[in-house]
Amino acid sequence: MSTRSKITYTFTDEAPALATYSLLPIVQAFAASADIEVETRDISLAGRILASFADQLGDKRVEDDLAKLAELTVSPDANIVKLPNISASVPQLKAAITELQAQGYNIPDYVEDAQTDAEKDARARYSKVLGSAVNPVLREGNSDRRAPAAVKAYARKHPHSMGKWSKASQSHADYMRGGDFFSSEQSITMTAAGDVRIEFVGKDGQVEVKKQLALKEGEVLDSMFMSCNKLREFFEYTLQDCKETGVMWSLHVKATMMKISHPIVFGHAVTVYYKDVFDKWGTLFDEIGVNPNNGLSSVYDKIKTLPASQQEEILHDIHEVYSHRPEMAMVDSVKGITNLHIPSDVIVDASMPAMIRNSGQMWGRDGKQKDTKAVMPESTYARIYQEMINFCKTNGAFDPRTMGSVPNVGLMAQKAEEYGSHDKTFEMKADGTMRVVLADGTVLMQHQVEKGDIWRACQTKDAPIRDWVKLAVTRARQSDTPAVFWLDPERAHDRELKKKVETCLKDHDLSGLEIHIMGYNEAIRFSMERMIRGQDTISVTGNVLRDYLTDLFPIMELGTSAKMLSIVPLMAGGGMYETGAGGSAPKHVQQLTEENYLRWDSLGEFLALAVSLEEMGIKSGNAKAKLLGKCLDAATGKLLDNNKSPSRKIGELDNRGSHFYLALYWSQELASQTEDAALAAHFAPLAKRLTESEAKIVAELNAVQGQPADIGGYYRTNPELTSKVMRPSETFNTALAAFA
Ligand SMILES: NC(=O)C1=CN([C@@H]2O[C@H](COP(=O)(O)OP(=O)(O)OC[C@H]3O[C@@H](n4cnc5c(N)ncnc54)[C@H](OP(=O)(O)O)[C@@H]3O)[C@@H](O)[C@H]2O)C=CC1
Numbered sequence: 001m002s003t004r005s006k007i008t009y010t011f012t013d014e015a016p017a018l019a020t021y022s023l024l025p026i027v028q029a030f031a032a033s034a035d036i037e038v039e040t041r042d043i044s045l046a047g048r049i050l051a052s053f054a055d056q057l058g059d060k061r062v063e064d065d066l067a068k069l070a071e072l073t074v075s076p077d078a079n080i081v082k083l084p085n086i087s088a089s090v091p092q093l094k095a096a097i098t099e100l101q102a103q104g105y106n107i108p109d110y111v112e113d114a115q116t117d118a119e120k121d122a123r124a125r126y127s128k129v130l131g132s133a134v135n136p137v138l139r140e141g142n143s144d145r146r147a148p149a150a151v152k153a154y155a156r157k158h159p160h161s162m163g164k165w166s167k168a169s170q171s172h173a174d175y176m177r178g179g180d181f182f183s184s185e186q187s188i189t190m191t192a193a194g195d196v197r198i199e200f201v202g203k204d205g206q207v208e209v210k211k212q213l214a215l216k217e218g219e220v221l222d223s224m225f226m227s228c229n230k231l232r233e234f235f236e237y238t239l240q241d242c243k244e245t246g247v248m249w250s251l252h253v254k255a256t257m258m259k260i261s262h263p264i265v266f267g268h269a270v271t272v273y274y275k276d277v278f279d280k281w282g283t284l285f286d287e288i289g290v291n292p293n294n295g296l297s298s299v300y301d302k303i304k305t306l307p308a309s310q311q312e313e314i315l316h317d318i319h320e321v322y323s324h325r326p327e328m329a330m331v332d333s334v335k336g337i338t339n340l341h342i343p344s345d346v347i348v349d350a351s352m353p354a355m356i357r358n359s360g361q362m363w364g365r366d367g368k369q370k371d372t373k374a375v376m377p378e379s380t381y382a383r384i385y386q387e388m389i390n391f392c393k394t395n396g397a398f399d400p401r402t403m404g405s406v407p408n409v410g411l412m413a414q415k416a417e418e419y420g421s422h423d424k425t426f427e428m429k430a431d432g433t434m435r436v437v438l439a440d441g442t443v444l445m446q447h448q449v450e451k452g453d454i455w456r457a458c459q460t461k462d463a464p465i466r467d468w469v470k471l472a473v474t475r476a477r478q479s480d481t482p483a484v485f486w487l488d489p490e491r492a493h494d495r496e497l498k499k500k501v502e503t504c505l506k507d508h509d510l511s512g513l514e515i516h517i518m519g520y521n522e523a524i525r526f527s528m529e530r531m532i533r534g535q536d537t538i539s540v541t542g543n544v545l546r547d548y549l550t551d552l553f554p555i556m557e558l559g560t561s562a563k564m565l566s567i568v569p570l571m572a573g574g575g576m577y578e579t580g581a582g583g584s585a586p587k588h589v590q591q592l593t594e595e596n597y598l599r600w601d602s603l604g605e606f607l608a609l610a611v612s613l614e615e616m617g618i619k620s621g622n623a624k625a626k627l628l629g630k631c632l633d634a635a636t637g638k639l640l641d642n643n644k645s646p647s648r649k650i651g652e653l654d655n656r657g658s659h660f661y662l663a664l665y666w667s668q669e670l671a672s673q674t675e676d677a678a679l680a681a682h683f684a685p686l687a688k689r690l691t692e693s694e695a696k697i698v699a700e701l702n703a704v705q706g707q708p709a710d711i712g713g714y715y716r717t718n719p720e721l722t723s724k725v726m727r728p729s730e731t732f733n734t735a736l737a738a739f740a
């Protein structure tokens, strides 16, 4: 056998981290039989915060696991199983800091309005932890996301609920018709490597260099801006329109991933909706440090320092607003949490499909479902949601029993497109010109901007584009499925990409393949027309559409994107296997602590692990690893067939129970296979023991449900307590310990 190989399993946050406490011991025990070590790397929000202050933590210091993982992604040996992690908003960051401080970690506060050098230093370190700080670092490859055949077959046999669509629905997507990033986008392709400067030129002719970039040959560079005035006018128009038509108002942005631009957009929504409050109290709010970009929660938080009577007056004024503004969608109507409370509560990739699946409705203040205007200021991608809404109005809701699939090949490597724009995004402090200038002074692109406008540049490197085209052709060939490049002729960036795609495609054998290039509206209509006829269509898209479509279609097809297989062939030769395409499901944690029930479905982890093992087997010539992967796939199929996934209701099988069944079926598959007799003999006793103890183990697992569970924290739970909660069956634990 080859030398001991390593799978790196990420330790993240919330529900997936809890699930890890139960699943990882099983995986480690099984993998050891193929001489594979499964190591963990902590990329949780808490872990990343602590790593940022390692120099101040003394004996409590932790390693910078994200940095270690980043190094690994550019090594051909990388084999990483990546679970979803928190992309933190400021309120989440602050909550995590408070928790860690209470646990005795000597870390500083996050001071938004940093004054002293120490505060500025802390703020700079925290800014690296904020938002989507993990995925762009690890994604040194493009993505291939799809529903495996067994998962699709399961969804067809056990369809999830789908809300009916009425032709009379008033729900729709609304977006800016001018003044947004889409309408101002400019794009160039570098004909040779070169340095460029991003500059602001003031009305007085003063030039301020904002950023310098060293660009490679063939790199695509875009620039664009959103007008602050037009954005605010747009918000006001949407509110008036809702008021007149009686449709509920909701806002859908991605403040986590677009961590610089979207919180600003969110902040404008807050100050427009609550205009009367901010007009009256704005000066005081500035003094006490209210930041509307952090949502209305910032007002509630900061006014706590004010005298009670003043607090009451402000709260009264907030309530007054509701009497003349349209009804707003609620995140939690019972607790009174609105859509504008916290910028990370409503995240467009998951929130729009959830709304469309739910008859186009969201929940109002009274807890009832209502037709909704989904406000997505940036029109670039918002249009696809309107297309899907139109389609559902015409054809009715999608039918999971018969619908086809839309897998995705996404361009995301090396911080491609908007998702890598954070360090090139600027909120204008004055009127003037933003321009991109070559080292020799040639002006490549420029925009007239006004104070408050949001300007940004995006880079897309040539090598990732070529890799993406190759991945698309490979996927189309392997799945024997038509592939559509979603490139919009109205977008400057997409026109540059189209030229490259057309050239790259010539390098590949396309015989017998159906490959199209279409604008977004045309592409989604084409895919949906095929989908309702049971046909599959691969979407080949840029980074943002990758994110949006891999929630949108899976949520229609499978009920959740957690059931996706999500592979990132790393450009340096390694592999990263992301689990699902969904989030970290905070409400699952709450259910666990309240009633000791975890409904997180680890199917995404099972699928990712199987591919990770298989790839390891192929790359390192480890036949046992390959066999482990094959048997894991078979076990996952059996788990689906026998309906052993977690249910949602207490008293039934939860996440821990589904892990037991995975271990049972996986060991049975390994014991009964005939390719490797030694491996079969190795697993036979475990399979026997688990088979015989099934009823006892399930009873032990289910017996703990119904009581509160103490895991000693939220962002950094206590490992011993969490392990105890997540591994409550003595019989199962003993069987696994005896085997390992
Ligand atoms: N790759 C990554 O690292 C990603 C990280 N995120 C982060 O996750 C957090 C939450 O984001 P968001 O996706 O909007 O919200 P959620 O994580 O809450 O996901 C939305 C809903 O999807 C369902 N769901 C998702 N995964 C599972 C699963 N494995 N098992 C069962 N149900 C599941 C749940 O629905 P129900 O309760 O109705 O069953 C859940 O409430 C944010 O911090 C976000 O930044 C988000 C996307 C990807």
Ligand SMILES: O=C(O)CCC(=O)C(=O)O
Pocket (backbone or CB within 6 Å): 087, 131, 132, 133, 135, 136, 256, 257, 349, 546, 547, 550, 581, 582
């Ligand atoms: O990194 C993030 O913030 C979210 C990523 C995401 O939603 C995705 O990859 O689908």
Ligand SMILES: [Mg+2]
Pocket (backbone or CB within 6 Å): 349, 350, 547, 548, 551, 581, 582
């Ligand atoms: Mg997503």
